[in-house]
Amino acid sequence: MIDNDLPPDPLAEPHVVKPAAKRRPAVAAAGDDANVVDLLKQLAGQGSHLAEQQMALIKAEIRESTSEVKTAAGAMAGAAVVGLAGLGVLLMGVAYLLGDAIDNVGLGALIVGAATLLLAYILYRSGAAKLSAANLEPKRTERTLQRATDVVRGDLSTENAR
Known part of the structure; x- marks a missing residue:
């Protein structure tokens, strides 16, 4: 954690993280x-x-x-x-x-x-x-999306069935 009690230095680079001046005591x-x-x-x-x-x-x-x-x-x-x-x-x-x-x-x-x-x-x-119209269907994408939704639902049986 960074101690932000000090005012920000306007010349400091915003992406550089400097170590805190003092350590905080252990918390319960x-x-x-x-x-x-x-x-x-x-x-x-x-x-x-x-x-x-x-x-x-x-x-x-x-x-x-x-x-x-x-x-x-x-x-x-x-x-x-x-x-x-x-x-x-x-x-x-x-x-x-x-x-x-x-x-x-x-x-x-x-x-x-x-x-x-x-x-x-x-x-x-x-x-x-x-x-032909049949060649334009994204069949692999449809199968992948179906498997992804099945996996999200927790149904892994369709993964092995295909």
Whole structure:
């Protein structure tokens, strides 16, 4: 415990704890119980303060990560736009070469366009199958939360059953 009978020194650093000038005499058993209660109160207060600080740190890290993700997503979107333009030019060149080879540029463009649309449809269907609503459910998180509430209630039978 710190003896706070002296006025605070305005030049002292607030985070430095100086030893007390004199020791307090031993307290009777009833006083020890009060000290333990005070210590437990301090511990609980410091624990909640630590939890608040940890949450603030987590929020700051998430904000920083989100900013980096936004920058990366913007760069990827720009690359997609340029890549799409390049793909269009490439497909026009392929259509022209095919049309020149079969002596019908219109038919070449039609064949390349149909092949491109078929590829796009196949890619769309495979992506849609992977993105079903069942795949979006956080099943592991739900199981973990259920186990945590069971453990808090004291029901440990569900822990071994899963």
